[in-house]
Amino acid sequence: MIIKKVFNNNVSLVIDGDEEKILMGKGIGFQKQSGDEVDENLIEKTFVTSLSSHPLEKLTTFFDEIPLEIVSLTSDLIQEGRILLGEHVGDHLLIPLSDHIWFALKRLEDQTEIEYPLKWEMKHMYPEEYTFAKKALKMIEKRTYKVLPSSEVVPIAMHFVNARYGANSYHQTYEMTALVSKIIDVIHYHYFVDLDEDSLHYARFITHLRYFILRQMAGEEDTSEAEDVFQDLIQQKYPKAFECAIKIKKLLETSMNWNVHYDELTYLTIHIQRLTAI
Template sequence: MIIQKVLNHNAAVVSDDKEEKVAIGSGIAFHKKKNDKINPEQVEKLFVLHHEESNPFADLLASASHEDTTFVQEIMSWLEVDQLMNFNNQTYALLFDHFIHLMKRLREGKRIDNYLLQEIKTLYSDSFQIAEKAGNKLSNNTGFSISQDEIGFLAMHLYAAGKKKTSPQLIQKHTETLNLMVTTMEEDLNTIFPRHTIAYEGLVSHLHVTVKAAEYDEDLMKAPGEMIEMMRNGYPDSYRAAKKAVSVLKNQYGLTIPEDESIYIAMHVQRLMSRGWTDESKD
């Protein structure tokens, strides 16, 4: 491998098999210059450059400090080795970019709010736990405290990295869809559902499955006739709110689910509205 351009101490554009690529590895470009050789065994990641368009990842590596890129490489390695995560080049670059910009926000004192935080904790709990560990490592490295809002966004990136045919943007859109359904029902009922409860987690988890089924055009279980009558007649407010959320899903996103599904959603809503469940806090 021959260096074409040094990006920082840990990254360089190289010529490899007659292709230009971005090579990443700890200290591989330290005290190196154009036309110097790089030992391929020291390269940890290799990305092909496409000349028909600019390469934002190469630009990121060129603009980031070697201290930051060194730390991000270390945390990415920790995710792969200790947390058994497997990144392709695209997900690696996206997550690398997220860490670099997260550290920049921390230094500049910028704070971002994450109104999807509780839904993220519920739907992507494993990724959230890993994100908290990564956040602790980042906090120890930078000396800055990392908010739960930032942990939530990082969790979405980690969850997307472990899934095929998805991205952080699609994960966020899906989570926003669930949040819209929840707020639609809250507005209809003139209430705020208690977030830190098992009942709320049940509602969000059910909406997650429902929306996924609609996205992939999968069949859902039909509600028994007696259950439909019980919810319509016994709990009309919860049923009405659920129907409205289903209507919003269709109008806003073009997703259709069976009318029976409103019954199951209404059952979760009624559980939240019933006396006793609102105080069922989680540790």
């Protein structure tokens, strides 16, 4: 492995075959420069990176600003998250999550707390990530001896939700979560019933909405159309669910300026019928 960039005495960017990696270890960059070989005995942590998503200038600034112990802590959180949540939890979380944790700790010193909305939605829509985020707060407390406010569970969970659904940013996940919440409200007030959030139909509906919203955010419209006969059959068989689906269609078209095709309307109707059937 050949050093490409020394960030500080303990962090270096290296070339390893066709991959670029960030190596961490005590003294791994000490008195080293570009072109030198790495002392592999000093490697403590390894991250696969991409300069297309994390330019060299950004990485340099990051390692100048964020203490090594916070980066190391975040690395351990990612490793634990990969075990508990799945292989989609990757090294791409290192920079944004380290950055968030560090500035959350700085806000704690300044006695500044941010109240994040959608805590209820996060807890019910992403229970695995929410539970892990609570564990992450305990890990942060154990390593830093500082207790972050419980409200921090929301943004930490969102980072892991991003990893699961391939959202481009924290704000995209936030917008997706808020939109799903509005859709659930439409169903709730249309039927005046409380939905069973532990049911399989609820989980499938939420999953359908997530991927539909992400496709729309990415500009990937589904141009396929269900047959008119099938649409008419669904409308006739489930008139109340179809009426509710029309309300959701109007919500998305007016608030998001999305073009909701009638095949999506059919899928919504079927999901709503299953979700509300007694």
